Amino acid sequence: MMLIVLFFINQNPDLQKLYNHATTSLVQFKTEKDTAFNQLINMAQDTIYEDTIMYFLISQFDTKSASERHALKDMMLKIGIRAISFIVDKIDYRGSDIEDRCLKQSLWVLGEIGGEGVVEPAARFIDDVSWQIRSNAYTTLGKSRSAQAIPYILSGLEDTVASVRKSAYYALSELATIDELEHLINGLGDEHYGVRYACVKGLTHLGEPAITRIVAGMNDKNTENYFFIIALARIPEANDDLLKYLNNTDPAGRCLIYEAVKDITILEMAAEWETNSLLSKYLKVKIKDLENSQ
Structure with a gap:
């Protein structure tokens, strides 16, 4: 490390040139790219260059280049938790135009780093005027993997924009405990399919403790029942309830049930009375596959 520091002190490195090499998408310069990438990381982790390098890299968050944004994300991940304070220090700068690229990049990178340290910075933006920023903030909260994020996430479940609700529910699906079960059940009736799938993911995450409540929630609304069945089908302990x-x-619901069941005897019984031709064929194929796998 000291050799690297001494080298750059003597060479007075051109950060923009080094950055350009580190983020190039040209395959023929892969060696130079990897070298420059690692040099920036090493400098960012040294106390002499840390401030200069970190604030320089964060100043590039406004780029319109997708490859640069991914390279910046990878750099920040390599730097790790130490990057959080620098990102948060500049997080109020949204970017040079209405696209808010800097802020979006900041939230994305914070989410990729994760941990309790990203919860409060991300939570500042859950009431933002921009639905895209609100959505990104909830995504970051979910990726934090911190229980401290749950109270903030719950506030997004009733957002008027479906995409924001979806992000909030997906965030909840990553962190939900049995205490949040009712929120996931309620979300199965949301008008947006993305929200419903997010709730299925969360219920699957909860597993067996959620089965009784899922079964109790079944009703005459086919759309809701469809997603209740998907949730049950993804919990192995729920096979008896599915049957x-x-x-x-309806046929779509039966298909999901057949997909979940692994008991050949039960599938053979179902094949005897199944009236849908496609499902009958599906059952025969599945039974044969299960027999061959034994």
């Missing part, structure tokens, strides 16, 4: 609904659901 109870074979005679009370």
Whole structure:
């Protein structure tokens, strides 16, 4: 490390040139790219250059280049938790135009780093006027993997913009405990399919403790039942409960149930009375595959 520091003290490095090499997408310069990338990381982790390098890299967050944004994200991940304070220090700068690229990049990178340290900075933007920023903020909170984020995430479940609700529910699906079960159940009835799938993910994450409540939530609304069934189908311990609904659901629901069941005897019984030709063929193929795998 000291040799690297002495080298750059003597060479007075051109940061923009080094950055350009580190973020190039030209394959023929891969060696130069990797070298420059590692040099920037090493300098950012040295107390002499840390401030200069970090603030320089963060100043590049406004770039319109997708490859540069990904390279910057990778650099920040390599630097790790130490990068958080520098990003937060400049997080109020949204960018040079209405696209808010700097802020979006900051939230994205914070989410990729994760941890409790990103919760409060991200939570500052859950009420932002821009729905895209609100959505990004909830995504970051979910990626924090911190229980401290849950109270903030819950405030997004009723957002008027469906994409924001989806982000909030997906964030909740990453962190939900049994205490948040009712929120996930309620979300299965949301008008936006993305929200419903997010709730399925969360219920699957909860697993067996959620089965009784999922079953109790079944009703006459086919759209809601469809997603209740998906949730049950993804929880192995719910097979018995799924079978109870074979005679009370449509072909799409039965297909999900058949997909979840691994018991050949039960599948053979279902094949005897299944009236949908496609499902009958599906059952025969699945039974054969299960027999061959034994």
